[in-house]
Amino acid sequence: MTGAPVADGWQRLSPRMLLVHPVHEVMRQLPVLIGSLVLGSATGNPLWTVAGVALIVAYGLARWFTTTYRIGPEEVTLRTGVLQRSVLSVPRNRIRSVSTDARLLHRLLGLTVLRVSTGREATGDTVFALDAVPAGDVPRLRAVLLADSLPPQPSGRVLAAWQPSWLRYSPLTFTGLAMIAAAVGVISQSGLLRTLRDSAVLRAGEGAAQGLGVWGAVAVGAAVVLVASVVLSVTQSLLTYANLMLRRDGEVLHLSHGLLRVREHTYDMRRLRGGTLREPLLVRMFGGARLDAVMTGVAGAGEASQLLPPCPRTTAEAVLVDLIERPDAVTGTLTPHGPAATRRRWVRALALPVVASVGAGIAALTVGIGVWVWPVLMLLAAFSVFLAADRSRSLGHRAGGGWLVARSGSMQRRRDCVAAPGIVGWTVRQSWPQRRAGVATLVAATAAGTKRYEVLDVPADAAWTIAATTSPWLAATSWARD
């Protein structure tokens, strides 16, 4: 069943959206709803409330009647808007990818949101989204929409499939902590804390804390936060990435994932310009990595470009090798950046503990400070030493064979592999300290991914050599000297 056809090739979305739109509209227009509730109870006339709800529901219903789309021979067009009409047209040969997304309510009704992307970054009103079509129609629509730009591909093979064991990397993200911090913020803002203060639960907690003493209470508190953040992180990871499947059919890459809300992305492999292996420290410690695509028309950071969530590093590497067919770029040894770069890592990392120690020393001599400061300072210093050593070890690059590979970072270590044909410009940047140290940062500009890929602190005289080894056209310009 396709949406009810209207005249002239125009089609409506699935009639089941008559159920979804009002519900979404009620959630979106919550202020109006609350306003009408307040008005209804204040005036003692419940008709106000009924009128408010009726208005919102009517608006939701009207959205279905006013939204139509047409898949024409040259372009696809979407007309939307109850009061403000807007028409969005996308030339069919410009369609680069089709992604789908189904939230819980949509899934229950067998519906899917279908987004069409042209490779340009679109936001807000300029996103071509059919919200929503029957899930059963998606393969047909996808084939029709991509027929012009991406001919049907032979069915391929699975590059990676989610395994429950991947969850072992998720307790090691800061997602859970961030969620707890956000929740605490909301609670303290809303004044809920004050009502909690007198509750029996909290009083029992206080009693227990007094029994444990200060350090005991701190330890228990830390353990509770840790366990809560682990549970939250794992749950979030399970909901988002369970059933992940990365499949390649010829020149098309399909990615689908999600337990309750299922998301599907289709990528045009011809737009792939490389990949980034990301190894956040906490994931790297357990041998994990994530994989991002470097692709034109796909934002370089965030969910849009993520091909694999934290998974075993060998899996991420194998998938990247499969995609770019260059094992040496993915796993090959890197040229280190030399002593000047290493010195800069150490100076930078140790600046903070040194300044803090000097400050603490002065404070200790003049006003006096607590004893606890010194162990904290020592921890900070030890961590900084580790950071400096790890950052120095990470730094490396590899050029030639049509690829640029650069690795850097410690907390967020990344290995960028970028194809030379995708590089549309080079920048050699030197700050004043870099000029003194004789190093430079080489920046490869590309239309794909994050748009700029940096090779940090290479020896200044090697910067142009790396660039020219990657992009041979540089050696043919009139400024190149042997």
Next chain:
Amino acid sequence: MTFAEPAHPPSAKAPLVWALGAAIPWAFAVLAQIVWFVLDGRLPWLHALAAVATLLGIVLFVVVVPMWRYRVHRWDLDPTAAYTRSGWLVQERRIAPISRVQTVDTYRGPLDRLFGLTNVTVTTASSAGAVRIVALDDPVAQQVVARLTDIAALGAEDAT
């Protein structure tokens, strides 16, 4: 392999235009301080401190930086690429192949027009790859644009 520096400096009027451009906001800062001093003359040491800070700022940004930038800024074209050097504290050398150029834009601000200067921006498909040739004399800029659009078969291909 070594890479030669780009050959051509910007217009000789460039430091003057940059200095004027920087002087305008600083003039407002000076004016604000005079008003403050007239309205509330207490705390002379605070006024003196603010005046010294302003003076240092003016010397740095109106005198030193424009001259420094003029010494650094260079541009060059050859049949295959556009190449610039720019900056003062942080210096950049940037090169973009003309085959990948998407647009050639010119920009003339009010001060630029007063002194007959033009800024040329050569954009590529990457937001990190635009080559900016700033503060050229108008006739020079026209030649640069003509040469660039001549060489670059603009719109011939996707250039990503």
